[in-house]
Amino acid sequence: MKILHAAETIKGGVATVMRTLALAQSDANTVRCLVPADQAKELAPFRNLRTFSRSGRNPMSFLSFSWNFAKAVVTFRPHVVHLHSTFAGALGRIVLVLVWPIVRPKVVYMPHAWAFIMDGSPRKKKMFATVEKWLYPFTSKVICVSQYEADEARRFGLPTHKTIVIYNGTPNITAKEIPNPYTHKGLNLLFVGRLDFQKGFDVMLDAMERLAKNPDAAHIHLTVIGEGVHGKGSQPERPNITYTGWLSSDKLIPFFAHTDVVVMPSRWEGFAMVPLEAMSHGVPVIASNVSSLPEVVIPNQTGLLFTVGDSAELADLLLKTSATEWKTMGANARELHNSKFTVESMVADVMKVYGSK
Template identity: 40%
Template sequence: MPRHSGGEPLRPIEILHAAETGIGGVNSVVIGLGQKQIGRLGEGSVHVLVPRNHAAEYAGTGIVTHVFERRSRSVRSFVAFTFCLAGLLLKLRPSFVILHSSFAGLAGRIVLALFWPWYRPVVIYCAHGWAFTMSVSAQRARIFAGVERVLARLTSAIVCISEAEYHAAIRFGLPARRLHLVPNGTPRPDGAPCPTPYPRLDGTINLLFVGRLDRQKGIDLLVTALTNAPFLPISLTVVGRAVTDPVKLERLSNITYIDWLRPQDLAPYYAHADAVVVPSRWEGYGLVAAEAMSFGTPVVASRIGGLATLVEDGVSGFLFDPASASELHDVLSGLDRETLMGMRTAAFRRWEQVADIQDMERRYFILMQSLAANGHRVKEIASAADIVGSQAESR
């Protein structure tokens, strides 16, 4: 076991992830990153706090799961999260706390500030999409940004998941010295053969949408485009459900709705789709696009946020302006299976270049080493960076 200069053994590193939800893109990031961290630090080193009704998502991941009660985003859920996090901090005293989303970032940093006189871990915060870049009024955007600037003082590092998120943070006055660009990533598929879940009708293009059926994700834009073009040879499969801001959707004969699927059950849908559509109105990164491209599936996406740089227009997919009702219609009308098939290699290569979770975990590892070495650490640990480095070298 590593020892500090006094010769006393140092306690093992523990990482605590905390999130307000255990489904969707944030959940995928936490599981993927957590499993890579376990591979580096060992079993029992990574913990997560998520809602009780989402805990099943973590079964078999190796991540130690803790739960709080949450039925919706409410004051009651906020209080439950706060008390459960405080209890875990007292029990585990983790070396690193990684807060995911604005809800966890607000509650978590307030709680951690109360512990500062006795215990100060490395605190990393990732908004997974800034509230001040969403479709809100200018006044609300200024308020959200002001809150983030205040809370930044209680944070060792703020992770931005795309270049667009980083530049937005700078533009709204967040301290540049705390901002770190760590693009999201997704795991490499296992490559196991799987049968197609789609009926193969001659000339039909199989499109896939994965995500919340909420206004942010733009599913209504996609359904409207198909409603206005009933003769397009397109079959759409929608995987997900409404969570926070549901929209009314037409029930068309060429659209199939499926509830959330586990990653292993979702894989055949990604692998065999002709294209995945990500029509978000705002998006910090666009994890669904990265997941699709890891299977070599091209993406039709909004030209916003991280999607605008992840998808190469005309190479690994197509981009459109979500504010233009005609652009998405024009893109869908111009799709053909031969062109999409020709994009598959480029889509996979793009994923390898910019969205492999190995690179995301490596960047987190380097960031955590740097923070620990520069004094952002639990007082009982003389050099968390030495522990991380020595344990990594032993593997």
Template identity: 40%
Template sequence: MKKILHVAETIKGGVATVIRTISTSPEDQDANYQLVYLVPLDQKKELHGIDARQIRTFERSGRNVRSLLGFAWQLARVVLKEKPDVVHLHSTFSGVIGRCVCVLLKPWRSPKIIYCPHAFSFLMESSPTKQKIYSLIERVLQKVTDTIICVSQYELDKAAAFGIERKRMKLIYNGIHHKDEARKTEGAEPIHLLYVGRFDYQKGFDVLLKAYAKVQRSDLKLTVVGSAVNEDSVDCPPMAGVEYLSWVTPAEVQALYQKADALIVPSRWEGFAMVPLEGMALGLPVIASDCTSLPELVSHGVSGYVFPAGDHQALAERLMKIQKPALNALGIEGRRIVRERFSAALMIRQTYDVYSAPSY
């Protein structure tokens, strides 16, 4: 039996969805794998459906020195106690700290190290100096990494341009389970818009608020689902036609997808977002920015609409034009695309193939 340890410094949003998805082994091979998880205590509930006896936790009060040191200490303890064959690190902070911890533990334990950045730090909007520092860290740590999983072709190509060796990288698109049910379309008015995600700069939440404020349409309603997770959170001002909801259960999110007419994804950068996949699987059209990987999922005029990242005026102009019949047609095509190209079964099989491959 092969033991897999999933490690995440924070799992709010899409990372939790990815971990839950790949917690199902391919083709009923559960007897061949044992899964263990290390996640923040206050985010443990994000791993709903997973046996609590498999979950290890650490105290997280934010992205500060105390929390990061506590994460590193607990990871070292878990690796020594659980003796995993594979350590799968999710996101940048887990990737940096986790690989350093694994290097220090090498005299005692030497698991295979799999790293999925879910968007490299050097792909974020930042100064050239910061990008050079981030890419240097990644270039150094790649030497102790067996496989780096990239979730989009954009991410893989950009990482290669920054000096990450292609032979260490593997493209595995995020996938989603097939949905038998389809979105229920209703009458002409109003048009229900939906945003699901963090209230921060990366997710472009400020772009959505500025665009919506410019649109003078009484038939548009916007539901905002999420919360602030990082320090660069955006305020949520009261606006006519806007309803704010905190993080809700997956079942409640599914119900919101079912009722919405369009999903707004205004991100400035992404690894490969799960939210548009979830919506499209139910036939929900997506209005997305053209950042990083999103054009690999959302095709303009085919499965949704695309606007320039960070351009609230362009988003406002698009929202002024949308109509329900066209949105419904886009949603139907988007559902077909997800079913054919972005299945959970394919994602699971490719991930477990990486676990089973010989060490680099």
């Protein structure tokens, strides 16, 4: 089977999902990925790539994606086109309508969080939902990565007969010696992701500022792995925060392996990869009680939930939860991951979608 994955941008969780699927599917299929040239390294070690020029979300970048996607479809002639995220989903399906007389692949669309679940006006959400309804007839299957995402699609009036829920998965981690990258000897917190409004990085900063003013929180330190959407920008320098910028997947592993708690103060998510990666390492997660996060973070079992946007509650939970409690929740998190959120189950379920009618 020939499979073409395509995305307009892959920073963060989209890169992890695409890389995982492409590597696993390559064992018995011919797989190619179309991604921005400056983000191609995110898919390493997968190498069968086609790239396009992207300078941001602007007309020229959209045209570049569309043209290169059309060329890839016509020359490669895939049996399945797997479109990742909103903009690739919209542009890709429009292109596929235009090339329909030449090639007719199966079209699988994975929104990775619908545009209409983002914070925004009701009018804007309705507009995004309307576009999705228009494009539904040109879609073979829609893969939602959480039950929350599927429920929101139903609530906004999208047809459900083409929709299936497949949870993201990450590899089970086997015990081995991994060097500890942390120099701080207290409670190490880890934030991984874009430093933007959706990911709630402002909430994270407010919580750390509160903790910095509390002498009882001197043992708490945050490591931030990530950048703004278009680069590093300037972030407030604080003694209880260390910034690393984006790191490759292999360099991320030691930070997950040795952190005490992963923090996810997101305002919305489709189904984030970060908590799964944390859980695979036996690390508990403290997250906003929003979107799909409660499907992964079970309060007082695999982590803790706090009210979305409430930095005071986040800081209070970080201060009051004991090291023993975190360790117990981390062990439970690993057990849940290995039973429900594995790479093997995700890949197998996606391949079933490719082969279904």
